[in-house]
Amino acid sequence: MKKVTITDIAKLTGYSIKTVSRVINNAPNVKEETRRKILQVIEEHNYSVNLLAKALRNSETRTVILFIDRRKGKYWNEWHDLMLKSIMVKLKDRGYKVILSPSSGEETISNDTDGFHLLKSGLADGAIMFDVISKDCRVKYLRANNIPFIIIGKDMDFTDTSFVDLDNYLVGFIGAEYLINKGYKNIVFFLGPKVFNVNRDRAQGFEEACKKHGVTHSVFYGISTIKGIYEKTHELLSRATVDAFFISGDEKALGAYRAIREKGLKIPEDVAVLGIDNLPSSEYMYPPLTSIDQNVEKFSDQAVNLLIEMMHSKEKTPKRIILTPRIVERQSV
Structure with a gap:
């Protein structure tokens, strides 16, 4: 069976090769009716573009x-x-x-x-x-x-x-200062793996703000799952008087929420939780999660x-x- 070419599509539709090419490349300024007719013929004849050949011709793969x-x-x-x-x-x-x-x-x-x-x-x-x-x-x-x-x-x-x-240094700094200004005095910061620059920057900002105000604080790296947050929060609340958790990644705050409730404590009356990301789902947690926005x-x-x-x-x-x-x-x- 003969392979269908762009010239064949042009002949079958009655449009120029240039117009067919514009439709294939999803170019603007093509009438919707024209686009629809050409795409229909392309589909009916199972036409496909040789992407590698096209890239070699144009020196661009898109x-x-x-x-x-x-x-x-x-x-x-x-x-x-x-x-x-x-x-x-x-x-x-x-x-x-x-x-x-x-x-x-x-x-x-x-x-x-x-x-x-x-x-x-x-x-x-x-x-x-x-x-x-x-x-x-x-x-x-x-x-x-x-x-x-x-x-x-x-x-x-x-x-x-x-x-x-x-500005991830600022994320850590303003997060810590926000909690400190709200009266919290023993703050824990949960972060992902230390190997990533973002986590080290956030930790640096957090620690400098806490030291500036003389507040007790701890940083834990490598806690990247809801389960990990849940278990570490349980552990810390059993042996220390933590009154605020700062969590890198809003979705992981669910683990802290559950552990805090299982300890018979209330958010934020007994323990505060601050997230990072401002995910759409954060608004629907109970209570709704205060978070640092990244503006996706x-x-x-x-x-x-x-x-x-x-x-x-x-x-x-x-x-x-x-x-x-x-x-x-x-x-x-």
């Missing part, structure tokens, strides 16, 4: 890879999910295909199953990377090979990379715009965008 740290099988939390959805929608609206790849800054180069190899082979135009670690092998390779990429988070190793990040829409806008600018600009001038956090007050503090 493909972006989103890298998420593997997290030992736990690819992302709820905030990552919201960010990914927002970034993917924005890239699609700009005419880009998106590939999501669990990845690792420690072993990517030697792992053939990692989507990173699409970039090495020229089958993608650029990348957005989450969860960068110190001495990340992906950052080193992409810099050396002049492949456009941006980081969600801070790069502590190089001065010529581009990233979009929340602004975050994703900046990331997509910056990457597209880098992919199309001859001048590879690094840009570093730092967003300011804000506290969304509800009823848990």
Whole structure:
């Protein structure tokens, strides 16, 4: 059976090859009726574009890879999910295909199953990377090979990379000061793995605020699940007089809520809980969770715009965008 070409689609629809091409590439300024007719013929004749050949012709694949740290099988939390959805929608609206790849800054180069190899082979135009670690092998390779990429988070190793990040030092600092100003005197901060820059920055801000005010405080790294938060909260409330928990990741606050109630304590009368992320679900916890907002829409806008600018600009001038956090007050503090 003869393979259908774009010329065949043009003849069958009565439109020019240029118009058919615009529909295939989801270009704007095509009448909806025209688009519908061409897409119908494309579907009826099972026409598909040879993406590799197209990329070789145009020196552009219109493909972006989103890298998420593997997290030992736990690819992302709820905030990552919201960010990914927002970034993917924005890239699609700009005419880009998106590939999501669990990845690792420690072993990517030697792992053939990692989507990173699409970039090495020229089958993608650029990348957005989450969860960068110190001495990340992906950052080193992409810099050396002049492949456009941006980081969600801070790069502590190089001065010529581009990233979009929340001011995570300020997250820790304003969170601690907010709890201290509300009268809490023994505050515990739960964070994810220490290997990630974001967690070390938040801890630094938190500890400096607590030391400034002479408040008793503790930092616990590597507590990344609801169950882990639940068990650690139970343990701490059994042997210490903790009156506030500061939790990196709103969804994990559910574990603290349950442990506090099982101890016969009330939120916030006996123990306060402050989250980070301001997830939509936080408003529906009981009591509604006070949280530090990361502004997913602004975050994703900046990331997509910056990457597209880098992919199309001859001048590879690094840009570093730092967003300011804000506290969304509800009823848990």
